[in-house]
Each structure stands twice: as structure tokens, then as C-alpha cells.
Amino acid sequence: MAVNELTLPTWNTLNEKRQRFIFQQLTRYFLSPLLTVDAIRPVTATFYGQTLHTFEAMIGGEWVRLVPGMTNVSLGFTTNHQEELAPYLTQSDLTLADIQQMLSPVRKTDVPPMLVATRATPANEEILGRVSLTTRIFKGNHMAYAAIRAQVLALLDRHGSLDPFSQTGWPATLTSGSVKLRLASAHHYQVSIIKSWRKADLSKSLSYFGFRLPTQDQYEYLQSGGNPSLFPFGNTLPLEMPRYLPNRFGLTIPVKRTGSELIVEDLQKSTALTAQPTAKEALALSPFYQMPGEVDMASAVYRRVATITVN
Known part of the structure; x- marks a missing residue:
């Protein structure tokens, strides 16, 4: 398979037969043979006019989906657009300086394709x-x-x-x-x-089967889909939050959460939220939200990924 076949937007131009073949090969070569593929099915995710056709498999008790990569993707959030953010700043009573402090810096990077668990699992x-x-x-x-x-x-x-x-x-x-x-x-x-384990123990367990925790770049890409807005749905909040955040890759991302989602780096990428958080609290729903410090394993969740590298 060619590297560009696994990146957006080339992936979407492939026919279903080719996509299925590539997906089957990836599950064979990048995951442990100890984990059998129990079922494979095509899936379609629609996100504000963007449509992704991909495949997922039941592997080790959960659905694992192929998320194509992207070259030169923008991550982080530019906070110097006062007019663009004015509605949210009014809603939340936050300032641009507050947002700057709580969001990751702007950068561009290449994000590889990944096999990703469609749902996050409690870290314990x-x-x-x-x-x-x-x-x-x-x-x-x-x-x-x-x-x-x-x-x-x-x-x-x-x-x-x-x-x-x-x-x-x-x-x-x-x-x-x-x-x-x-x-x-x-x-x-x-x-x-x-389990009552540390983050290092969890990472080691995942590695036995070809998985790992996502890096910060991978996490922000999976959550934002490469969309540079403050939230996956734009720069303002709806009057009533949905149960799950819209996602370009069709991943399940609940609004209500017990804590942060684990990544490789020691950063908190979210915090505990109710189903209807205040506008200020809702900043933690941004893919680019971050706070320094180790995550509490008792309240955290994790989403296993397998990074695809093709020479």
C-alpha cells in the first residue's frame, strides 16, 4: 500500500474493496496476533458536510476504527481574534489571556494514520x-x-x-x-x-498488543479532526449541549465526563464535567485544552491507538 492512501483526502477516493483490503492488512501487521479480529464492518461518519468512509473491527472486546492521517495539519488555537471569540468570551466571562493560558500553542505537524478505539475506557x-x-x-x-x-x-x-x-x-x-x-x-x-495501576503499567499492558496511548498531537487531531476552531462545532456554545460531541471520525466523545483522557505526555486534556457544564467549564471540551500535571488515574479514561507507519 502507498503511504498517501492512508491520508486524507486520498483515503476517501478509494473504493470500498480497496479500503477493506488495506484495513485487513493493517490489523494483521500492526496488532498482536494474540488478538483475533472477530468482525469487520464499513462505517460512514458525517461531520458538517464532510463524509468519511472507513472500516472498524471488533478486536479484543472493543471496536477499533481506522482514522486516516493528515499532513501539515493545524493544531492548537489562535486566540488573537477578538471578534471571532466575542460571543464565547461573553458567555464564559473569560478573557483572551485566560484562554491563551489554558490552550495548547499553535503549530503544524504531520499526523500518522491510526487504529483507534471508538470509545474511551475507564483508566482503572x-x-x-x-x-x-x-x-x-x-x-x-x-x-x-x-x-x-x-x-x-x-x-x-x-x-x-x-x-x-x-x-x-x-x-x-x-x-x-x-x-x-x-x-x-x-x-x-x-x-x-x-486494576489499581499507574499510567506506566497501563502503557506497558497496551504495548503487548501493539497499542499505546495517543500523543498530544494525536489526541488533538482525533478530537478536532484538523478543525482549528475552539470547539469541534465552532467558536460558540449551543444553548443546550448534546450528549456527545460531533466528531469528524465518528468517535464517541461524551460531554459528561469523570476526568481527563490520558495521553503520553503528563498533561490534563480535560476535566470532570456535568452533562450541561457552564460556559466557563465548557472550555475543557476544546481539543486544545490543557493543564499541567499528572492525571488522576481514578477518574481518567483512555483510548488505545495503534500508530501506522509505512516505509
């Missing part, structure tokens, strides 16, 4: 895979699952529907000790282990 959880409610078959990290298999099956037998094919009667979450099951579909639970 390690996703192992998923288990079928109908067959009890597990797919994912079998080595780690072996130690908790009996607990998982006991949870399913104790709390599940008498009819294994029923789509009702299954609780949203089940827990037993360090085991946590999260209902992921009508027929599957996602299987996780509650």
Missing part, C-alpha cells in the same frame, strides 16, 4: 475481550481470561435471563471482585478487570 479497567450470552464463548485475551473464566460464567448463570437468546433481562453491568462485565450488545458482554 483493562478490557480483555467479550463473551457471548448464547454460547458462553469468549474472544479476546485468552491468557488473562483463563484466570477469571469461572467468575465470569458464574456471573452469567446467576444474573442472566433463563432464555439465553432473550434480548431482555440482562443487567447493564455485572461485577464480582475485580471482574466487571458491561453489556455491549444484545448478545455480548464486554469483559474487563478492575
